[in-house]
Amino acid sequence: MFFSLDLLFEAVLFGLLLGGFYAAVSLGLSVSFGLLDIPHVAHPALLILGAYATYMLAGTGIDPILCGLLLTPVFFVLGVVLYRFYYETFEKRGSDAGVRGLAFFFGLAFIIEVGLIIAFGADQRGVEAPYIGSSYELGDYRIPYRMLAAFGVAILVTIALSTYFSKTFTGRAIKAVGQDEGALRLMGANPVRIKQLAFGIATAVNALAGAVLIVIGPVEPSMDRLYIGRTFCVVVLAGLGSMSGTLVAGLILGIAESVVMMMLGASWAPAVSFGLLLVVLGLRPQGLFGR
């Protein structure tokens, strides 16, 4: 095995940037699953959907990250409709949301994935932008601009969400709704509307995260399977519903994956997130910053 301090430093640096990206793609799940306790296994599929929507819109020549931003209202509405549907069919009836809710989202993920295969084919799609393909030279190290862009977006979204959740009334209500619906109702807020809003926000973040995903590299419809591991690993490691925790957990996963890739090769990378997920679930299910 080839090993040097220099390489390790490079792997950690790359891992940090990759970690910011993992945090960005997990933030939506941190809201929908972490705060609202919805078994949202279709989150990675919606992320890929966001990437493909960006791909379509970027065809007109608009910058991909701007496309992601432009798509957020569309995804917000999609999220609101999806939650409304989930509420009417499962939460309202209280009909064994355990098995059937999971089956619903799992089925939905498959429908999105196969729908994308039928619409776009199974091969990879990518976008073009001035910052894709070039790198910033820092001494001996080369930092790709696309990684910096992803990292920047991740930081901005994390700051925006955590400010929203701690400073505004509706933001605090979203944090409260997962803990005690009854108390929230006494405060004069309608829990269903709050959850609907939160799920809308979680889905809207996916549009932006999907744009970042396609900026980082080309996407293909079946990629959502890998991101089940990465997003759930980050959210569980963070502790459910903690936004700043999500950023830290993303960085940990990014560094872990990058170091393993350097030491063992790229073919072991997918096992890192799933392995870390199992370890966290087994040893510390409440995560690092758990409530």
Place this chain on the structure above:
Amino acid sequence: MNPFKFWIPACLLTLLLVLLAYSGINEYLFFAGFVVLQGIVLASAWNILGGYAGYVNFGVPAFVATGAYSALVVFKALGAPLLVQILAGALFAGLLGLGVGLLSLRLRGIFFSIATVAVIFILETVVLNWRFVGGATGLQLTKPEPSFGFESYTRMLFAVMALMSLVAVAISRYLQYSHIGQGLRALRDSEEAAECSGVPTLRLKVIACTISGALLGAGGAPMPMYLSFIEPASSFNLSYAISALAMPIIGGIGHWAGPVIGGLLLGSLQQYVTVTISSELNVLVVGVLLVLFVVIAPDGILGWIKSWKRSSK
């Protein structure tokens, strides 16, 4: 219990299927029929943990692939016959089930389900990096000569899968009516209440998970011989997970007959769609039906029958 209700019709039906494999009917029927029968085995196995106990196992591909690769290893290393391959598949997948069952000590609901997804990808990564079983490119195999006087190996595999469905359905039916099934249903409704009433919840979950895993592995074990080929991407394919989940839900979860009904209907429909339209659409059909049933008929076809019987009384 009245043997006319289950054992005699079930054994006759299996015998009929086995005899059919000796007849001169077109080979393709057995090639497709194998998949339908395999679906019944996998769905019945899934139902033991998912339907009776309410623990959703998304890791079906991990168990199927463990069965398939165990069969491959004993075949390649020892030249073992099919029966030994299936037993090896059941053994190793059963051990995996034991491990996953122990996970349920701490993990419930979606956490358990996500952990089972993790098992798929971790095992797949190990197999991808394991040279002996062909790594990422896989291995080509030559089917041995069929035994028991079958005309072709595919016909023999069809007959074997028919017998395995009988065994899987019989086990799942036995478990449903035994104290194990009662205990699992109790813990599905409330794990705390079951524990307080003296139900040994962890032991029952581990038993259910081990049996379910062994059956899933047995169902996957003939795959290398069936395809004359094995590779990780198709062995660990998540479509096994969605089929094994959709079949019991369409038929009606929690009852042994649910996976049989769902498996027959969905399995035949999938074969039909694959042949007439495309294999992509085949996965789409499963996804759409799963979501439709979960939303419109949460208790599946058995639920319909039950409410129809009630209203006609």
